Amino acid sequence: MNGVQAVETNVLLLMLQNPNAIKLKPSTSADASSQVSLGQIYIADDDTDRLARELEINQLRSPVINKTGLTNHYVFNLKWDVSVEKVGNQFDHYPNLEELKQALADQLGLELVPTNMPIEMLVVEKVK
Numbered sequence: 001m002n003g004v005q006a007v008e009t010n011v012l013l014l015m016l017q018n019p020n021a022i023k024l025k026p027s028t029s030a031d032a033s034s035q036v037s038l039g040q041i042y043i044a045d046d047d048t049d050r051l052a053r054e055l056e057i058n059q060l061r062s063p064v065i066n067k068t069g070l071t072n073h074y075v076f077n078l079k080w081d082v083s084v085e086k087v088g089n090q091f092d093h094y095p096n097l098e099e100l101k102q103a104l105a106d107q108l109g110l111e112l113v114p115t116n117m118p119i120e121m122l123v124v125e126k127v128k
Helices: 048-060 097-108
Strands: 003-016 033-037 040-046 064-066 074-079 110-123
Touching: 003 048, 033 048, 040 048, 048 064, 048 097, 048 110, 064 110, 074 097, 097 110
Parallel strands: 003 064
Antiparallel strands: 003 110, 033 040, 040 074
């Protein structure tokens, strides 16, 4: 059966490291912009859902679920060292997972928590 199904898989939960010590900078303008490159994610005037999508699509290529509970708009300026030896992800064009996790914690007060849970995916069982 082809279609959208709940599939148990590895995911990363984007969570607040310490809810009492949020390090996110609130947005002060309505000028949304972004720049994503190797070793940097800059997003102005957007929410943590957008950050989770950028991490998922452009950095980790793995499901990232926003569990921060935050709904306000922020400025995210996340930078991490891409020159150090890769730990946690050895593939070319993928970030150094440990450096990225450390930058999220140090700069934004966020963490990526690995878990296994069902998420909806498009499943194609047989191609004719």
